[in-house]
Every structure is written in structure tokens, then in C-alpha cells.
Amino acid sequence: MNKKNMILRTPLIVRFCHWCMVFLFILTALSGLSLFFPSIKLFGLVLGTPQLVRALHPIIGCIVFVMLMFMFLKLAHHNIPNKDDILWLKNFKKVIMGKEEGIPIGKYNIGQKFLFWCIMGLISVLFVTGMIMWRRYVSDYFPVQVVRIAIFFHSLAAIGLILLAIGHAYMAIWVKGSIKGMITGYVSRAWARKNHSAWYEQEMKQVYQKELKDNEKTKSESPEIEHKPA
Numbered sequence: 586m587n588k589k590n591m592i593l594r595t596p597l598i599v600r601f602c603h604w605c606m607v608f609l610f611i612l613t614a615l616s617g618l619s620l621f622f623p624s625i626k627l628f629g630l631v632l633g634t635p636q637l638v639r640a641l642h643p644i645i646g647c648i649v650f651v652m653l654m655f656m657f658l659k660l661a662h663h664n665i666p667n668k669d670d671i672l673w674l675k676n677f678k679k680v681i682m683g684k685e686e687g688i689p690i691g692k693y694n695i696g697q698k699f700l701f702w703c704i705m706g707l708i709s710v711l712f713v714t715g716m717i718m719w720r721r722y723v724s725d726y727f728p729v730q731v732v733r734i735a736i737f738f739h740s741l742a743a744i745g746l747i748l749l750a751i752g753h754a755y756m757a758i759w760v761k762g763s764i765k766g767m768i769t770g771y772v773s774r775a776w777a778r779k780n781h782s783a784w785y786e787q788e789m790k791q792v793y794q795k796e797l798k799d800n801e802k803t804k805s806e807s808p809e810i811e812h813k814p815a
Contacts, residue, residue, distance in 0.1 A: 591771040592788050594692075599659050600770055606652040609645050614747050616642045621740060643719050650712040657705055663692045664702065669783060670695035689783040700753055707746040714739035 619629030
């Protein structure tokens with residue numbers, strides 16, 4: 586891959602965490618659905634026997650939570666809403682039609698930011714309620730009524746998170762180049778300019794400044810040629 590006309594969008598550590606989390610989330614979601622809906626217990630086969638499903642589901646869920654918290658630390662500062670997001674909302678129809686030109690969009694648009702905060706909120710609810718429900722280790726410390734309330738909110742949050750994950754996957758497919766960017770980490774400059782113009786301008790400034798420094802360093806390190814008289 587020629588990186589000359591590419592921009593690094595997602596660092597390796599974030600990509601690795603993202604894809605590991607996706608795989609584990611699928612296991613957690615399928616096993617959780619098999620526990621909640623006995624009629625689709627076949628979903629639980631991804632983890633083995635029903636006993637294994639009950640034992641592994643909360644453990645994998647905790648790992649997903651930790652990975653999402655790591656991504657939160659890495660990405661939260663890019664997902665803080667700003668005044669440019671209002672302009673994005675006002676031009677929502679243009680964005681949907683693929684006419685984002687002229688609309689300043691940072692590394693993530695307001696739709697992506699909303700998705701980010703919803704996912705982080707729901708995974709927090711799932712973690713807290715899941716801990717309360719964890720019969721083998723924790724649930725005995727809580728009254729039955731509290732455990733039942735935790736089960737209710739855990740189920741709601743799980744369904745909400747699954748729907749958001751499906752929506753996230755659909756949008757990634759819909760915006761051509763997004764999945765490739767999450768696999769390789771790089772996106773083309775044309776893609777960045779079209780979909781995230783404000784972020785593209787920031788990145789180009791950094792590239793230009795780096796090139797200037799490299800040129801100055803090369804000039805300073807190059808030996809001066811002595812011109813001797815003939």
C-alpha cells in the first residue's frame with residue numbers, strides 16, 4: 586500500500602482492540618440472547634454447553650467492558666460535540682445524499698459521536714447490572730428485588746447495544762472506505778477531504794509542517810561543498 590496519499594486515521598493498538606472487542610461482543614451477544622430466549626438456545630453453542638455459557642458469558646462481558654473503556658480513553662477527546670456539529674445537523678439531508686462538501690466535519694461527525702456516547706453509556710449499565718446479577722460471586726450480596734431490577738435493565742441495555750452495533754456496522758458498510766480504514770488504519774486523502782474536511786485540514790497542516798522540518802533538517806545535515814580555485 587502506497588502511504589504517500591494516505592492519512593493514518595486509526596492507530597494499530599486501537600484497531601487491534603476494536604476487532605478483538607467485535608469478536609468477543611458477538612460471542613457475548615449470542616450467548617446472552619440464548620440465556621434470555623430459551624427458544625434460540627442454539628446461539629449459545631458458540632460457547633459450548635449451557636453450563637459453559639453461564640460461566641463464560643459474564644467473564645467475556647467484563648473483557649468487552651475493559652476494551653471499550655480503553656477505547657474511551659483513546660477516543661473520547663475526538664467525540665466531544667462542538668459548534669460545527671450544529672451545521673452538520675442543519676445539513677443532514679445533504680450528508681445523507683453524500684454531499685458533505687463545504688460542511689466542516691472533524692474526525693467524527695455528530696452521528697458518530699452520539700453513537701460513541703450511547704455505546705459507552707449502555708456498556709456501563711451492562712457492566713453494573715451484570716455484576717449485580719453474577720450469581721456465582723456477587724448476587725448473594727443484594728436483595729432479590731435489586732437483582733430482578735438489574736436483570737430488567739441489563740436486558741434493555743443489551744438489546745439497545747445490539748441494535749446500535751448493527752447500526753454501526755451498517756453505516757460502516759454504507760460509507761465506502763470506512764471498513765478498509767479500520768483494517769489498515771489508513772484512509773485516502775480524498776476520502777478524508779470528502780467525509781471529514783475539518784479533520785483533513787488539521788492533518789494536512791501537520792503533514793506540511795513535518796515536511797518543512799524534514800527539508801530543513803536535510804539542508805542542515807548536507808555537507809557544504811568547497812569550491813577550490815582552478
